Amino acid sequence: MSATYDVAVVGAGLAGMSAAVFAANRGLRVVQVGNAGALLFSSGLFDLLGVHPIEDGRTWSDPWAGLVVLRRDIPEHPYAKLEAAQVRAAFGELVAALDEAGLAYTAPGERNREVLTGVGTAKSTYCVPRTMEPGAATLEAGAPCLLVDFEGLREYSAKAIAAGAAARWPGMRTLRLSFPCPGIAGEVYAAHIALALEERGARERLADLVRPHLGDARAVGLPAVLGIMRSDRAAADLTGAIGVPVFEVPTMPTSVPGLRLKNALERAVAARGVERRVHGRVAAVERTGDEFALSVAATPTPVSLHAHAVILATGRFMGRGLEASRTGVRETLMDLHVAQPATRSDWHRADLFDPRGHALNRAGLEVDDGFRACDARGAVVHPRLFAVGTILAHHDWARMKCGAGLAIGTASAAVAHLTGELGYARGVS
Amino acid sequence: MTGFGWALTLAAAVAVAGSLWRAAGWLRLGLPVVPSSMRERAGALVASLARSPRRASAGRAVATLVLDVLAQRRLWARDPVRWAAHSLLFVGFTALCLLHAFGDVVTVRLAAGYMPTVNPWLWLRDLLGVLVLLGLALGSARRRAARGRLPAPRRRDPLFVFIVLGIVVSGFALGAIKITSAPAFERMLRDYASVSDDEAAALRAYWAAEFGVAFSPPRIAASTAQLAAGEAVHQAACAGCHARPQAAALSYSLSRVLGDMAPVLATWGAEVWLLRLHQLLCVLAIAYLPFGRAFHVVSAPVVLLAGAGTAPPSDPNRKVRRALALDACVRCGLCDERCSVAPLASLLGNAMVLPATKLDALRAVARGRLDGGPGTVRLAEGAYACSDCGRCTVGCPVGLRLDDLWSAGQEALRRHGEPPAPEWVKATSAAEWADRLAAGPPAARPRLLRYTSLTVDRHTFSPCVQCQTCTNVCPVVAHSDRANGVDATPQKVMNLLRLGLADLALGSRMVWDCATCYQCQEHCPAGIRVTEVLYELRNRGYERLGGLPRPEPAALPGHRAP
Numbered sequence: 001m002s003a004t005y006d007v008a009v010v011g012a013g014l015a016g017m018s019a020a021v022f023a024a025n026r027g028l029r030v031v032q033v034g035n036a037g038a039l040l041f042s043s044g045l046f047d048l049l050g051v052h053p054i055e056d057g058r059t060w061s062d063p064w065a066g067l068v069v070l071r072r073d074i075p076e077h078p079y080a081k082l083e084a085a086q087v088r089a090a091f092g093e094l095v096a097a098l099d100e101a102g103l104a105y106t107a108p109g110e111r112n113r114e115v116l117t118g119v120g121t122a123k124s125t126y127c128v129p130r131t132m133e134p135g136a137a138t139l140e141a142g143a144p145c146l147l148v149d150f151e152g153l154r155e156y157s158a159k160a161i162a163a164g165a166a167a168r169w170p171g172m173r174t175l176r177l178s179f180p181c182p183g184i185a186g187e188v189y190a191a192h193i194a195l196a197l198e199e200r201g202a203r204e205r206l207a208d209l210v211r212p213h214l215g216d217a218r219a220v221g222l223p224a225v226l227g228i229m230r231s232d233r234a235a236a237d238l239t240g241a242i243g244v245p246v247f248e249v250p251t252m253p254t255s256v257p258g259l260r261l262k263n264a265l266e267r268a269v270a271a272r273g274v275e276r277r278v279h280g281r282v283a284a285v286e287r288t289g290d291e292f293a294l295s296v297a298a299t300p301t302p303v304s305l306h307a308h309a310v311i312l313a314t315g316r317f318m319g320r321g322l323e324a325s326r327t328g329v330r331e332t333l334m335d336l337h338v339a340q341p342a343t344r345s346d347w348h349r350a351d352l353f354d355p356r357g358h359a360l361n362r363a364g365l366e367v368d369d370g371f372r373a374c375d376a377r378g379a380v381v382h383p384r385l386f387a388v389g390t391i392l393a394h395h396d397w398a399r400m401k402c403g404a405g406l407a408i409g410t411a412s413a414a415v416a417h418l419t420g421e422l423g424y425a426r427g428v429s
Numbered sequence: 430m431t432g433f434g435w436a437l438t439l440a441a442a443v444a445v446a447g448s449l450w451r452a453a454g455w456l457r458l459g460l461p462v463v464p465s466s467m468r469e470r471a472g473a474l475v476a477s478l479a480r481s482p483r484r485a486s487a488g489r490a491v492a493t494l495v496l497d498v499l500a501q502r503r504l505w506a507r508d509p510v511r512w513a514a515h516s517l518l519f520v521g522f523t524a525l526c527l528l529h530a531f532g533d534v535v536t537v538r539l540a541a542g543y544m545p546t547v548n549p550w551l552w553l554r555d556l557l558g559v560l561v562l563l564g565l566a567l568g569s570a571r572r573r574a575a576r577g578r579l580p581a582p583r584r585r586d587p588l589f590v591f592i593v594l595g596i597v598v599s600g601f602a603l604g605a606i607k608i609t610s611a612p613a614f615e616r617m618l619r620d621y622a623s624v625s626d627d628e629a630a631a632l633r634a635y636w637a638a639e640f641g642v643a644f645s646p647p648r649i650a651a652s653t654a655q656l657a658a659g660e661a662v663h664q665a666a667c668a669g670c671h672a673r674p675q676a677a678a679l680s681y682s683l684s685r686v687l688g689d690m691a692p693v694l695a696t697w698g699a700e701v702w703l704l705r706l707h708q709l710l711c712v713l714a715i716a717y718l719p720f721g722r723a724f725h726v727v728s729a730p731v732v733l734l735a736g737a738g739t740a741p742p743s744d745p746n747r748k749v750r751r752a753l754a755l756d757a758c759v760r761c762g763l764c765d766e767r768c769s770v771a772p773l774a775s776l777l778g779n780a781m782v783l784p785a786t787k788l789d790a791l792r793a794v795a796r797g798r799l800d801g802g803p804g805t806v807r808l809a810e811g812a813y814a815c816s817d818c819g820r821c822t823v824g825c826p827v828g829l830r831l832d833d834l835w836s837a838g839q840e841a842l843r844r845h846g847e848p849p850a851p852e853w854v855k856a857t858s859a860a861e862w863a864d865r866l867a868a869g870p871p872a873a874r875p876r877l878l879r880y881t882s883l884t885v886d887r888h889t890f891s892p893c894v895q896c897q898t899c900t901n902v903c904p905v906v907a908h909s910d911r912a913n914g915v916d917a918t919p920q921k922v923m924n925l926l927r928l929g930l931a932d933l934a935l936g937s938r939m940v941w942d943c944a945t946c947y948q949c950q951e952h953c954p955a956g957i958r959v960t961e962v963l964y965e966l967r968n969r970g971y972e973r974l975g976g977l978p979r980p981e982p983a984a985l986p987g988h989r990a991p
Contacts, residue, residue: 035956191901254898
């Protein structure tokens with residue numbers, strides 16, 4: 001019989017990765033199962049709370065103030081089970097882990113930052129990659145800037161962004177370049193440009209192309225392509241060569257920042273000795289006595305894992321944690337109770353773009369204050385079976401812009417309760 | 430000169446001519462990389478042989494001769510059982526040749542007063558014969574145990590072994606007959622001993638009783654006194670030149686088995702006929718030596734001394750060495766045992782995957798027998814299945830640079846219009862292949878199809894959301910330029926599968942250029958086994974496109990007009 005882990009984290013999205021990092025930081029023996037998941041679809045921005053109430057489209061420059069209002073308005077929202085201090089500490093812990101892994105973010109503070117998006121809108125977000133930070137600063141100052149795009153990069157158009165942002169950011173000019181690297185031509189892909197920009201020579205050639213067009217620009221915006229492994233160095237290098245701050249504009253998924261985030265989190269959990277089972281999905285979870293037995297459908301041979309606790313971070317429909325069928329929404333792994341509209345006709349409102357969102361978006365798992373999964377009667381299913389991240393019910397993370405906060409905050413709370421449950425009290429290592 | 434002498438001379442002439450013909454083959458044969466004249470190559474071979482003692486040191490050359498050639502240390506390291514069989518046979522037979530067959534020439538010089546009838550020569554000859562028999566027995570037992578795992582022998586391969594077996598068995602039979610032979614006794618008595626009739630009678634009694642000579646009629650119940658007298662005569666007249674026949678243990682035992690049959694055999698002239706047979710087989714062995722695989726006793730040392738593949742490709746000697754390698758291989762099959770891609774031979778049903786069989790086919794290529802027919806296609810399949818791991822070269826007991834031979838073979842095939850599959854596939858566009866598949870009934874070659882399961886199962890690719898991650902992380906896409914670019918990125922290949930247009934993907938550059946780095950599969954958010962799908966498509970493409978008419982050789986990369 002194989003060794004029993006303290007906790008098995010099912011899922012490798014932001015919530016699963018955060019849970020693995022937090023649990024390992026507390027000295028737990030962690031096994032994590034799941035492939036890259038939806039992390040690759042991330043823009044790289046960490047939202048805490050951007051919009052509430054969504055029907056009014058009210059944005060918050062002080063997310064903490066927004067949280068107070070949110071808790072009062074939607075008491076069943078997962079945020080209502082979290083303390084502000086705990087969420088902030090969790091952000092700090094994760095950003096520190098990412099920093100260690102070579103991906104720098106702005107420190108979690110009091111306020112949201114305004115970031116220009118790849119479609120020309122401004123978005124309120126909480127922590128941003130350092131490579132994007134000069135953009136936020138320039139936008140806040142309203143300073144003139146030069147926005148560069150590349151021939152053949154279909155998902156990113158500087159002109160389209162400038163047209164969308166013209167009202168807020170009048171001093172914006174655009175420039176289209178052919179990326180100065182042989183082999184990157186025709187239909188080009190962001191990751192391939194990023195790979196090329198890991199090399200100093202390519203950065204110098206790019207800087208040489210940009211510099212003559214600088215004019216009065218106080219910053220240069222590029223699509224998020226400044227390297228994959230060492231984006232900080234690529235950004236610093238280009239900034240030095242061009243002479244003004246260079247910043248990244250988040251691109252459409254699947255984006256390079258998503259790739260960076262995935263890579264950095266993988267390094268972070270690996271550095272903490274988390275056992276990762278990337279290849280294969282958990283096919284079944286059984287309770288055997290005091291333990292959980294997880295059957296992992298892996299090739300070439302299935303694997304059986306044993307753990308004292310399980311943290312379910314399998315995401316929603318995209319991550320296949322939830323599955324919608326004609327008969328309703330079900331949780332795919334253990335068929336846990338899913339809070340959902342009574343009938344399928346209640347899933348959506350008449351208008352797809354209704355600002356209030358849809359009931360289906362708020363379907364999900366019910367948990368107690370310790371983020372333990374609950375059954376239909378509200379009773380805890382198992383004292384050490386937790387659920388975290390977007391799979392939870394009563395939120396609309398995409399409209400509220402609270403996805404990262406939800407993932408990081410609930411993961412932190414679940415691990416805290418888990419350590420109590422397991423009798424560990426070693427504190428952050 | 431006697432008839433035997435003439436036959437021997439003729440056999441020696443045939444052997445010399447045959448050896449020269451084999452040696453000429455080293456210069457004539459070849460898998461060329463650089464054209465070179467016969468003279469250049471002859472010069473290069475001679476130079477490299479002459480250089481070999483000087484190059485490192487004379488000691489090194491001697492070490493090669495002693496350790497690699499005589500002691501067979503490479504074989505010892507690979508397979509001790511084989512080494513034992515090989516050494517028993519080699520040591521036994523070589524020593525018999527020198528000490529017994531050429532005793533009048535060799536042994537006489539080693540020991541003054543050499544006579545084959547005295548010890549140690551008498552018992553040594555018998556012992557050496559036993560060694561040969563043991564070696565043959567061990568070798569055939571091992572071959573039987575390894576049946577199915579060894580390269581199939583060529584028809585004439587066992588011939589030399591049978592000749593050797595015949596020589597040794599006829600030798601033992603001859604020995605046994607002579608021990609019991611009364612005429613032989615009388616001949617010796619007449620030629621070497623001058624004794625009275627009484628003494629001769631006593632000696633007959635003594636030899637009959639002590640050594641089992643079968644006189645006719647048999648002398649029974651000789652008296653003790655007669656035997657004592659016989660012994661005295663024996664000591665005085667015979668013992669000095671003739672050891673007790675019991676020293677030849679196996680021959681003597683055999684003579685006991687013959688027993689009463691001996692006088693009958695003697696009347697039939699068995700002694701003479703066996704001697705003729707024995708001599709005939711020896712003559713045959715000499716004449717046949719250059720034409721069978723036994724010639725490796727010459728070619729293997731030449732290979733070892735000429736040194737192995739350190740020369741640059743432009744060295745004409747390299748071509749010579751390839752020819753030498755083609756010639757020196759005895760299909761021992763040690764390379765097959767170590768071949769990394771050996772399982773492919775059974776999977777594809779193509780023995781050309783295995784080094785020993787492939788080498789045989791390459792010999793035909795070197796002789797210019799490459800017809801472009803099914804045999805050539807099968808050779809190409811075997812040749813390109815090689816993963817260049819080099820284990821065969823490391824495993825070769827003769828130190829052949831097989832890896833160099835394989836690359837030369839691939840080059841020859843390429844020039845002939847048989848490039849590796851990725852090249853002939855990519856010479857035609859994916860769309861054109863799809864059209865051809867749709868037009869012609871594909872010749873079914875369902876060898877690998879049972880291993881295709883992913884690309885026909887919609888559960889494999891239906892989760893694809895076309896997010897482009899696979900393409901983003903693909904180094905092949907990243908490093909392909911416009912002219913040489915992939916025609917369908919991984920995510921587009923997935924889409925083709927979703928649309929039921931797998932045939933459009935079979936000939937695509939993406940499928941054939943995939944480096945199987947697994948980046949796409951590692952990154953796929955939907956958990957799709959992208960790399961494995963691409964790989965399976967390549968296998969499907971190999972099966973199905975390979976069944977279609979091939980492109981004209983002239984249109985293929987690497988082709989040279991003959």
